[in-house]
Amino acid sequence: MEASLNEIDDMIVHEKMQAALEYQNEAWADGMADGIEPEIIADAAIAHALRETIRLHGESSAEALLDSLRDRMLAGEFSANRTLQ
Numbered sequence: 858m859e860a861s862l863n864e865i866d867d868m869i870v871h872e873k874m875q876a877a878l879e880y881q882n883e884a885w886a887d888g889m890a891d892g893i894e895p896e897i898i899a900d901a902a903i904a905h906a907l908r909e910t911i912r913l914h915g916e917s918s919a920e921a922l923l924d925s926l927r928d929r930m931l932a933g934e935f936s937a938n939r940t941l942q
Contacts, residue, residue: 888898910919
């Protein structure tokens with residue numbers, strides 16, 4: 858039963874992540890349509906995410922998030938040319 862609850866929780870988190878990505882894609886497209894450069898949109902999104910992380914969880918959590926994102930970036934997770942094996 859416990860494994861099933863964990864699986865359900867994982868599915869819910871995955872679905873929320875997909876919905877959040879859709880919202881962000883829409884906001885990105887709206888910004889681009891208004892003539893805002895992608896670098897400015899990205900900078901604003903990252904700054905907002907860090908402010909919210911710090912507000913909700915504190916600076917040490919924000920630092921841990923940045924460390925995690927750095928590791929994931931260096932591993933190629935966000936690269937457009939990434940190939941999955």
